[in-house]
Amino acid sequence: MTTSPAGSAWPCTTRWSSAAHRRSGRNGYRLTPSGEAVLTDLGVATATARAARRQFARPCLDFTARRPHLAGALGAGLYARLVELEWLVRRVPGQRPLRITGAGRVGFAEILKLDL
Numbered sequence: 001m002t003t004s005p006a007g008s009a010w011p012c013t014t015r016w017s018s019a020a021h022r023r024s025g026r027n028g029y030r031l032t033p034s035g036e037a038v039l040t041d042l043g044v045a046t047a048t049a050r051a052a053r054r055q056f057a058r059p060c061l062d063f064t065a066r067r068p069h070l071a072g073a074l075g076a077g078l079y080a081r082l083v084e085l086e087w088l089v090r091r092v093p094g095q096r097p098l099r100i101t102g103a104g105r106v107g108f109a110e111i112l113k114l115d116l
Contacts, residue, residue: 028058028072037076042111044081049073 006064031039031046039046050056052073060071070078082088087104091097101110 028055029070030057033075036109039078042078043085044074044077046074046077049077065091070091 022078036046050073054076056069056073057072057074059068061067062069069075079088082104085103085107086101087107088098089101091099
């Protein structure tokens, strides 16, 4: 699967976070305790994301997929962790398009309960 950070794989983060793991608030999204636990177990630095100067978590419309993806400090932290885990890799170094790896497909399915 080919995508960019704001492509087909990235809107699925909003689908995951909608499924009992986040709630919309006045200033964007907030994590539920179960969402916090899943991301902490995955190794996402949620406390660092909360302390960042940028907004913690919010939707951002993906212009390619025409649906929202997870943005803000939490989205950036999740993205960085997925790249670190090699669930996502750049198709061409230095460019935006990403590929979901075999390990990523397994992780998205088993840990985040997303079938890509």
